[in-house]
Amino acid sequence: MSLNPVISTLGRRLRLAVIGGGPGSFIGAMHRQAARIDDRYELVAASLSSDPARSVSAGQEIGLPAERCYANGMDLIATEAARKDGADVVAIMTPNDSHFPFAMAALAQGFDVICDKPMTNTVAEAEQLRQRVLETGLVFCLTHNYTGYPMVRQARAMVTEGLLGTIRLVQVEYVQGGRAKSGPGRRAWKEDPVRGGPSLVMGDIGTHAHNLLRFITGLEVSEVAAEIGAIVPDRVTHDFAGAMLRLSNGARGSFWVTQAAAGVENGLRIRVSGSLGSLEWMQEFPQALTFKPLDAPSQNRTPNGPGTLPLSARASRIVAGHPEGFHESFANVYSDAAEAIAARRAGKTPDPLSLFFPNSLDGLLGVRFVDSVVQSSTQNGAWTRCTVA
Numbered sequence: 001m002s003l004n005p006v007i008s009t010l011g012r013r014l015r016l017a018v019i020g021g022g023p024g025s026f027i028g029a030m031h032r033q034a035a036r037i038d039d040r041y042e043l044v045a046a047s048l049s050s051d052p053a054r055s056v057s058a059g060q061e062i063g064l065p066a067e068r069c070y071a072n073g074m075d076l077i078a079t080e081a082a083r084k085d086g087a088d089v090v091a092i093m094t095p096n097d098s099h100f101p102f103a104m105a106a107l108a109q110g111f112d113v114i115c116d117k118p119m120t121n122t123v124a125e126a127e128q129l130r131q132r133v134l135e136t137g138l139v140f141c142l143t144h145n146y147t148g149y150p151m152v153r154q155a156r157a158m159v160t161e162g163l164l165g166t167i168r169l170v171q172v173e174y175v176q177g178g179r180a181k182s183g184p185g186r187r188a189w190k191e192d193p194v195r196g197g198p199s200l201v202m203g204d205i206g207t208h209a210h211n212l213l214r215f216i217t218g219l220e221v222s223e224v225a226a227e228i229g230a231i232v233p234d235r236v237t238h239d240f241a242g243a244m245l246r247l248s249n250g251a252r253g254s255f256w257v258t259q260a261a262a263g264v265e266n267g268l269r270i271r272v273s274g275s276l277g278s279l280e281w282m283q284e285f286p287q288a289l290t291f292k293p294l295d296a297p298s299q300n301r302t303p304n305g306p307g308t309l310p311l312s313a314r315a316s317r318i319v320a321g322h323p324e325g326f327h328e329s330f331a332n333v334y335s336d337a338a339e340a341i342a343a344r345r346a347g348k349t350p351d352p353l354s355l356f357f358p359n360s361l362d363g364l365l366g367v368r369f370v371d372s373v374v375q376s377s378t379q380n381g382a383w384t385r386c387t388v389a
Contacts, residue, residue, distance in 0.1 A: 005351070006040040009342040016041040017080050017087035017111075019073035019102055020094030022048030022058045027116065028093050031143070032062070034330035035091070040338035044068055045087050047076040050094075073102050081109035089114060089341060096203060097195045100125040103140070107132050112139040112341045114334065118207045118370065119363025121197040126367040133360040139344055141337035142358040142366075144211040146268060148332030150303040150324055151289035153356070154312035155216045155272070155279050158291065161309070164274030167217050170245070170253035174209040175267035179239050179259040182232055191237050198374055199228060200237040205268075206257045206373070207366040211358060212270055213253070214365070216279075220248040220388040221369060224255075226376035232260050243373055248388070287324050314353050333357050 006014055016035055021028015028048070035041040045068040049055040052071035059069025070076035073094070080086035090106040091114040092099055100120045106113050113133075119142055120126045133140045146152060158164065190196040190204070197203040214220065226243035230236065239260040245253035261267075268283035277293035289301040301307055303316040303324055315332045318324065336354040343350035368387050376384040 004039055005354075006338050006342040009339075009346045009348060013040060013042040014089050014338055014341060015044045015085070015087045016089050016091060017045035017047075017076055018043065018091045018093065019047050019076060020049075020092060020098075020116075022055065023061075025093070030327065030330055031091055031093050031114075031116075031334075033327055034145075034334045037327065037331035038335040038338075040335055040342075041089070044085075045070065045076055045080050047071070047073045073098070074105060077102070077105045077109055077111070081111070088112065088345070089338075092116060095189045095195045096121050096197050100129060103129055104132060107136050107138055107140075110136075110138070112141075112337075112344070114141045114143060114337055115363070116143050117211075117358075117363070118197060118203045118366055119360065120367055121203070123364075123367055123371050126364040130360040130364045137344070139337060139341045140360040140363075141333065141340075142360070142363045143330065143333055144208060144215075144358040144362065145326070145330040145333050146208060146212055146283060147215045147356065147358055148315060148329035148336075149281075149283075149286050150308075150312045150316040151281055151286060151301065152212070152216065153315050154289050154301055154309055155270075155281055156218070156356075157309035157311040158279065159217055159272065159274075163276065163291075163293075164272065164279065165276030167219060167247070167249060167251050167272060167274045169251060169271075169273040170213055170217060170219075170247065171271045172209045172213045172253070172255050173267065173269050174205040174257040175261045175264045175269075176205060176259045177261045177264040179232065179235075180262035182234060193237075196237075197370070199241065199370055201239050201241055201257055201259055202228070202370040202373060205259065206241055206255075206370060208268065209255060209257055209270075210366055210369045211362055212268070213255070214362070215356075215358075216270065216281075217247070217251075217272055219251065220365070221253070221372075221386045222246050222248050222388065223383050223385055224369075224372050224376050225381045225383045226373040227381050228373055228377040230260075231258070241373055241377075243376065246383070286329075311353060311356065 339354035
């Protein structure tokens with residue numbers, strides 16, 4: 001990586017406050033580690049739990065001073081906004097139903113925002129939040145971290161440069177097995193539609209698959225014919241969704257996600273086929289991107305290998321032949337957002353290659369896609385429009 005562009009722009013690191021992601025949270029530790037990898041953020045404040053006492057003690061356990069460990073997220077936002085040395089950025093990694101109020105409050109106080117997916121639980125909230133981001137001009141980054149993988153960015157760049165020709169077919173799947181057994185998962189709030197959203201599987205992993213399709217192809221899903229439900233007996237929450245897709249350029253696609261495939265770990269996979277060839281990528285083998293040109297031998301693209309394009313090279317942290325990792329993809333999203341935030345605060349123009357992190361529009365379209373899939377399924381798979389404008 002080049003000289004730290006945030007320090008070059010601002011003369012210091014961005015001051016980061018986090019809400020959520022306390023003891024026992026996998027994703028909370030992931031966010032905090034990602035923020036530190038490139039030394040562009042300094043963690044200065046936290047509200048790590050919905051339990052006030054636990055929140056304060058957890059903040060001290062990760063090394064924060066007592067006065068910057070807050071009993072709740074709203075206290076953090078109000079107090080940090082009033083401090084001369086207060087946070088610049090608020091990162092939100094709480095249960096889904098609280099993303100909206102925390103993000104709206106942070107924006108109202110002038111904070112740039114980094115938020116876990118899904119952006120909100122309802123379309124109405126997503127539209128309101130997107131409008132607020134546009135009105136404030138603040139940076140909003142949604143952590144669809146798979147867009148940070150070098151070979152995902154390589155795929156996008158190859159599509160953009162026309163190496164696949166006209167996109168005709170897209171197949172995307174996200175298959176997990178963590179809910180293959182009957183009974184509630186280890187995070188009970190996800191089983192509650194008020195807190196977890198109208199569809200557990202769509203909010204958890206369906207939004208990732210939808211975002212990956214959009215990021216690589218540059219296309220929108222215009223219509224879906226979907227089925228959604230539970231395949232594990234006696235389960236109420238959704239653990240499966242499948243859909244046929246009609247894309248904005250007339251291409252066709254298929255989409256399926258499940259958390260009930262026994263024995264499968266984290267099988268996110270996409271195949272994009274155009275008039276000149278196809279690309280294939282799998283998250284469990286992220287350093288490999290397979291390119292199959294028409295009437296020519298299959299090619300394997302790797303980070304920093306031959307044919308690496310600038311958008312991919314920017315995201316690669318290792319020398320050729322070494323594997324990329326989940327932490328680093330998260331860090332790429334955080335670091336790109338940091339450059340955009342620093343440039344906004346300094347009144348400068350950011351590096352265009354730093355602006356590929358998912359934003360509030362991606363969040364809004366993800367929530368709309370979830371809504372369309374649910375609507376289609378309730379109509380026995382009828383084709384249902386997806387609003388993209």
